[in-house]
Amino acid sequence: MIYPLLELADNNEALWVDVTVSAGLGAKIASVQTMLDGFELAADLLKPSQGSYQRVWRQVGTAQIGATHEVVVNAVDEQGNQETGSRLGRISGESRRRNGCSGDELLP
Numbered sequence: 001m002i003y004p005l006l007e008l009a010d011n012n013e014a015l016w017v018d019v020t021v022s023a024g025l026g027a028k029i030a031s032v033q034t035m036l037d038g039f040e041l042a043a044d045l046l047k048p049s050q051g052s053y054q055r056v057w058r059q060v061g062t063a064q065i066g067a068t069h070e071v072v073v074n075a076v077d078e079q080g081n082q083e084t085g086s087r088l089g090r091i092s093g094e095s096r097r098r099n100g101c102s103g104d105e106l107l108p
Contacts, residue, residue, distance in 0.1 A: 015036070017071055019034050019053070021054075021073065022051070024077075027077045028051060029049055029052070029075055030045070030046060030049045030078050031044060031075070032055075032074070035071070035072040035073075038070075072084065072086045
């Protein structure tokens, strides 16, 4: 299962991206590619393959009020099976004020 998260960072009005990938029963993750708004953040090869993966980026992109951002994660297991997950978020002024610059609106 893939769990990409998109959050508004607490510092410098930049995006904070947190990606977590968990392999299914008996599977191992061989590679993970992470994209933000169509740009590659990373293409990680896991050697040796792992049962889970997590990576955090701080201060990537901009977090302007009303801006919409998409995180797309592609994970491939040792057998070559691929799974893709995505998360779309819009930065809202209300959540910035209420949460002290620590949240966003997740879109369906």
